[in-house]
Amino acid sequence: MxxxxxxxxxxxxxxxxxxxxxxxxxxxxxxxxxGYARSAQTRDVAREIGLCDRVVDSVAExxxxxxxxxxxxxxxxxxxxAAEIAPHLKQGALVSDVGSTxxxxxxxxxxxxxxxxxxxxxxxxxxTEQSGPRSGFAELFDNRWCLLTPLDGTDPEVLERYxxxxxxxxxxxxxxxxxxxxxxxxxxxxxxHLIAYTMVGVADDLGRVTDSEVVQYSAAGFRDFTRIAASxxxxxxxxxxxxxxxxxxxxxxxxxxxxxxxxxIRTGDGEHLHDYFTRTRAxxxxxxxxxxxxxxxxxxxxxx
Amino acid sequence: MxxxxxxxxxxxxxxxxxxxxxxxxxxxxxxxxxGYARSAQTRDVAREIGLCDRVVDSVAExxxxxxxxxxxxxxxxxxxxAAEIAPHLKQGALVSDVGSTxxxxxxxxxxxxxxxxxxxxxxxxxxTEQSGPRSGFAELFDNRWCLLTPLDGTDPEVLERYxxxxxxxxxxxxxxxxxxxxxxxxxxxxxxHLIAYTMVGVADDLGRVTDSEVVQYSAAGFRDFTRIAASxxxxxxxxxxxxxxxxxxxxxxxxxxxxxxxxxIRTGDGEHLHDYFTRTRAxxxxxxxxxxxxxxxxxxxxxx
Numbered sequence: 001m002x003x004x005x006x007x008x009x010x011x012x013x014x015x016x017x018x019x020x021x022x023x024x025x026x027x028x029x030x031x032x033x034x035g036y037a038r039s040a041q042t043r044d045v046a047r048e049i050g051l052c053d054r055v056v057d058s059v060a061e062x063x064x065x066x067x068x069x070x071x072x073x074x075x076x077x078x079x080x081x082a083a084e085i086a087p088h089l090k091q092g093a094l095v096s097d098v099g100s101t102x103x104x105x106x107x108x109x110x111x112x113x114x115x116x117x118x119x120x121x122x123x124x125x126x127x128t129e130q131s132g133p134r135s136g137f138a139e140l141f142d143n144r145w146c147l148l149t150p151l152d153g154t155d156p157e158v159l160e161r162y163x164x165x166x167x168x169x170x171x172x173x174x175x176x177x178x179x180x181x182x183x184x185x186x187x188x189x190x191x192x193h194l195i196a197y198t199m200v201g202v203a204d205d206l207g208r209v210t211d212s213e214v215v216q217y218s219a220a221g222f223r224d225f226t227r228i229a230a231s232x233x234x235x236x237x238x239x240x241x242x243x244x245x246x247x248x249x250x251x252x253x254x255x256x257x258x259x260x261x262x263x264x265i266r267t268g269d270g271e272h273l274h275d276y277f278t279r280t281r282a283x284x285x286x287x288x289x290x291x292x293x294x295x296x297x298x299x300x301x302x303x304x
Numbered sequence: 305m306x307x308x309x310x311x312x313x314x315x316x317x318x319x320x321x322x323x324x325x326x327x328x329x330x331x332x333x334x335x336x337x338x339g340y341a342r343s344a345q346t347r348d349v350a351r352e353i354g355l356c357d358r359v360v361d362s363v364a365e366x367x368x369x370x371x372x373x374x375x376x377x378x379x380x381x382x383x384x385x386a387a388e389i390a391p392h393l394k395q396g397a398l399v400s401d402v403g404s405t406x407x408x409x410x411x412x413x414x415x416x417x418x419x420x421x422x423x424x425x426x427x428x429x430x431x432t433e434q435s436g437p438r439s440g441f442a443e444l445f446d447n448r449w450c451l452l453t454p455l456d457g458t459d460p461e462v463l464e465r466y467x468x469x470x471x472x473x474x475x476x477x478x479x480x481x482x483x484x485x486x487x488x489x490x491x492x493x494x495x496x497h498l499i500a501y502t503m504v505g506v507a508d509d510l511g512r513v514t515d516s517e518v519v520q521y522s523a524a525g526f527r528d529f530t531r532i533a534a535s536x537x538x539x540x541x542x543x544x545x546x547x548x549x550x551x552x553x554x555x556x557x558x559x560x561x562x563x564x565x566x567x568x569i570r571t572g573d574g575e576h577l578h579d580y581f582t583r584t585r586a587x588x589x590x591x592x593x594x595x596x597x598x599x600x601x602x603x604x605x606x607x608x
Contacts, residue, residue, distance in 0.1 A: 076574075125521055129588070145521055174520075184517050187507050192525035194569075195499055198562045200584040202554065203491050213488050215590040217429055217449055221496035223591060224528050233581035240569045240577055250506065251566055255559065257509070258502045261345070261497035262555055265544045266496075270380075273544055277537035280504040284433070284534035286519040287527060 004165050005068045006031040011059060011081055012072035013037040013046045014232070015127060016098045018136020020070060021052055024027070025168035026138040032149060037133070038073075045133045060088040063109035068162075071097040071109070076238035079108030086112045094158055095119040102149040102178040104242035110151070118158045121149045123181065124171060125189075128212040131232040143169035171203075188248035190239055191254060194247065195237070196228035306428055308469050309371040310335040315363060315385055316376035317341040317350045318536070319431060327473035330442040340366035341437070342377075349437045364392040372466075374426075375401035375413070380542035383412030385421045391414045398422040398462055404489060404539070406453040406482035408546035414455070422462045425453045427485065427491075428475060435536040446474035449456020453482040490550035494543055495558060496553065500532035501540070545586060 008030040009016040017035065019127040024030045036059050037043050046055045056062050063069050063085045073081055078097060089095065095117060099105040102121050113119050128135065146166040150159055163173045178179030201266040203214045203222065218226065240247055245274070312334040314321040321339065328334045339356030340363050341347050350359045360366050367373050367389045376547065378384055382401060399421060403409040406425050417423050430448040432439065450470040454463055467477045480488070507518045507526065522530065544551055568576040 147521070155598055184521055187510060188518055188522050188526040190525075191506075192503055192529050194565060195503060195562070197581055197584050198558060198565055199496055199499060200587055201580055202495075202557045202561050204583060204587055206491060206554075206557070214492055215587065217451070217469070217488055218492050218591050221494075221500070221532055224494040224532060225496050226584070226588040226591055228525055228528060229581070229584040231581075231585075234333050235583060236581050237574050237577040241572055241574055244569055244572075247569060248566065250510075251562070253506045253510070254502060255562070256561070257506050258499070258555070261498060261502055262552065265548055265551060268545055268548075270541050272544055273541040274537050276505055277501055277533070277535075277540050279508060280501050280530070280533040280539060281535075283504055283508055283519065284530040286516075287522050 004029045008033045009062045009064045009066035009069045010035045013042050013133045015131050015135040017072035019140035022138035027168045029168050034062050040131050057082050063088050069095045074235045074238040075099040075242045078105050082109040082112040089117050091116045096120050096122045100239045101243040102181045120162050123147045129227050129230040138238040146171040146173050148175050149181050182243050183246045186250045190247050191250040199225050200229040308333045311370045312337045313338045313366045313370035313373045317437045319435050319439040321376035323444035326442035331472045333472050338366050346437050363388050367392050373399045378542040379403040379405050379546045380541045382409050386413040388418040393421050395420045398591050400424050400426045404543045405547040406485045424466050427451045433531050433534040450475040452479050453485050461513050486547050487550045492555045494551050495554040500529040503529050504533040
């Protein structure tokens with residue numbers, strides 16, 4: 001496949017950056033990939049495992065001469081990083097990010113970028129519960145969506161080339177505006193994560209059910225919640241603070257529905273419960289038909 | 305391996321009964337396994353796929369001469385089935401069940417059973433989101449827990465033989481009293497399921513985020529919730545009605561914690577969020593160390 005960028009800089013070397021590096025290399029999309037992480041320890045690990053063609057010790061050096069700079073840091077750190085790289089960006093370079101919220105990232109990053117530098121926010125809907133420089137892999141984006149939220153006046157050629165990068169890394173690509181993105185993600189990702197964290201916290205608090213029992217008998221349900229609730233704490237703190245309004249709105253809807261089901265349990269209204277559970281079942285079928293999850297029972301935990 | 309029961313009757317032919325049949329056959333634990341389901345269609349499917357050595361058309365015929373009768377019907381149907389089989393049970397037979405709640409099942413079943421018939425309630429912590437006669441498989445119980453909640457005065461030999469059956473089907477076996485079982489399961493399974501159902505219902509209701517977007521962009525989080533919320537609606541309706549008190553208690557704790565996190569988001573208290581998310585992460589490690597889930601990232605959805 002054709003090389004799309006001569007030099008790519010990855011700022012932050014966690015799960016997503018690691019996967020970007022491997023996915024770009026798999027398809028020969030970048031000439032040189034330069035990496036930088038704030039933590040010296042992370043940089044050492046990256047060098048040790050060959051993550052990036054070159055790992056450098058300053059963010060200025062990382063973006064120097066780069067055609068594409070992708071910010072792969074927690075959402076709350078985007079603004080500071082943008083301010084730091086701004087003076088060192090090459091004219092005509094494209095800056096992007098992989099943050100899980102887009103409104104707050106645009107607000108934090110765009111004001112720092114000089115004229116003549118392009119900015120296209122991106123969010124690959126891909127990840128695992130693992131984090132750090134060792135956790136990335138080339139297949140992470142395969143058949144997953146990458147949502148771009150380009151600003152008004154974005155250069156169409158720059159946009160098309162960047163879309164092509166994601167497609168060549170295995171992604172499906174779509175565009176939407178940032179507020180809509182943030183609402184959709186509040187439903188499909190942010191609120192579910194908060195709920196999973198909460199449920200795991202409740203179990204942890206419960207003095208009468210000892211930790212070992214909760215762990216030992218973590219039947220389907222709780223076990224799946226613990227996986228979700230094992231995701232990176234800094235990343236998720238920043239997501240909730242950055243997507244406050246949409247998350248609070250969906251949480252309000254959630255508690256309203258939860259209270260209705262709670263009342264049905266209290267009053268013994270089996271019909272309400274059965275109707276509700278039948279309706280939600282249909283959504284699962286839609287997700288499998290859309291190719292966004294496997295229909296292997298129990299995620300293939302049981303070899304059949 | 306040694307045969308433990310000459311004749312076993314399975315009442316209800318869904319995921320668990322199907323898996324029981326295959327697991328017993330795998331290890332040669334039962335002479336003949338007779339099956340019955342209320343639905344003629346289910347019985348036809350069972351005959352077609354060879355589920356059970358013999359499928360019969362009445363519950364009386366199914367339990368006739370059986371040494372072990374396992375009730376594999378939704379929790380809310382246990383009492384009626386117990387009343388129906390009672391006159392046909394062989395003296396010395398063992399009746400058990402696989403219901404997800406134990407207090408309500410004991411209350412519904414025990415009064416119907418005649419003297420000279422043993423009763424040991426059981427709950428295998430195993431399942432998938434699939435249901436029906438075609439969904440069972442021999443490996444479902446491997447390395448999963450089966451919790452027994454024997455009543456006072458249970459015959460130790462009868463109990464030991466039944467435990468051996470579960471062990472030979474691949475399970476780990478533990479005993480606890482029914483109220484404690486119901487509280488533990490409210491934490492590890494029942495409340496997580498209710499929450500998952502609720503979140504999926506919220507997404508379904510949300511007019512501004514179309515169904516197709518929620519389905520298409522079902523990033524990790526929501527996608528996992530839909531799997532949980534795809535479980536059998538009748539089974540789960542019965543679980544919540546049968547384990548009302550413990551579920552409502554845990555739900556109360558859950559909403560209390562959720563409101564605290566919601567307030568932290570609203571007030572921008574990142575430290576509270578980060579501390580909470582760090583604590584919950586540790587529980588996941590415990591579950592993997594206990595062998596109750598894989599540590600393959602993202603359930604192995606991404607081949608690494």
